[in-house]
Amino acid sequence: MLLLMIFSKQNKFILSHVLTPKQSKIENCILFHFMPVGVPKVPFVVPGDEDASWIDLYNRLFQERLLFLGQEVNSEISNQLVGLMVYLSLEDKTKDLYLFINSPGGDVISGMAMFDAMHFVEAEVQTVCVGLAASMASLLLVGGEITKRLAFPHAMIHQPASSFQEGQTVECMLEANELLKMRETITQIYAQRTGKPSWQISKDMERDLFMSAEEAQAYGIVDMVADSV
Template sequence: MPIGVPKVPFRSPGEEDATWVDIYNRLYRERLLFLGQEVDSEISNQLIGLMIYLSIEDDTKDLYLFINSPGGWVIPGVSLYDTMQFVQPDVQTICMGSAASMGSFILVGGEITKRLAFPHARVMIHQPAGSFSEVATGEFILEVGELLKLRETLTRVYAQRTGKPLWVVSEDMERDVFMSATEAQAYGIVDLVAAE
């Protein structure tokens, strides 16, 4: 028997009776956002829309982005990162479970001093990948060039936001680098590790 998305009661200001809404809509009202899947255009656009809406509603209260993501597509991830930098409220990022690949890029994009990892969280960085299986030679060269530009952008952002030298980040992104929460803190991806 499928359960679906749990529903919780919610009373709108000025209303006498509560209505049942799905739990995520209720949590959004508290400015709690969730990235709990692969980063793609759909989830990226949903989170961007929520961030902009909540920023317009009240630009003084922080937003909280909980991340448990295996990574995903680069362009939707970068657009989410850019929105986090654009909106007026600080975006606090919280890694629960894992933030791998583009998930770690979004994690590092939280407001500096307000990036947190749960004690058993895992973080992984690496270079962006492309799929070149059935690409013509000319397209292949263009795609490789674009991939190199994206890699340079991601490397520069990681270096700026972690305080690591560009060459260190560039070297580390050559392979998959897995980190515990405390290692991610030492690297500068998060600022705090939640107490156990």
């Protein structure tokens, strides 16, 4: 099977049609084999232009101040989201940003960078858990603007994990000390933003504590549970 896409001389889209191999020999047409679905493209009219351009779906949503964390937290996605938060806040600090989260967590340092950026920019950041918010992802969820944190199905918190490289004994001891400091910092963040005492947060972080959206709301991680969009 081939997908026939016909364009005019002005390169404007006219028609698409599925062709059999026998029908595929047509002049002045552009033929594309079916490919696995990737990030879809959507039409967008640039101010001042008459015709729409096809751009990446996420780039279009970024223009509406909608950000997405849909993978493990690492330095690459952290840098991208921090940059977007800073840029969009400078563009208009009066409009909220929306961070949609569906992540198993990941690197502590990268997660803390995003958390700090959320509180550095002047625009308020609303957080929305649309699937899983585990480990550092749950810290980002709880780090949203208070009264503007929303959850769909699941949220989870557990003790932070270090992603530093293994080294010699002295280096491991230094790493352990830094991890303890980071753990204390994260414990205090949860305590401040949930209203729970530090001892309870510390106890709960000793194990994987899975919560439903309603349980996360009762715990103070989110403020609302979404019924519909």
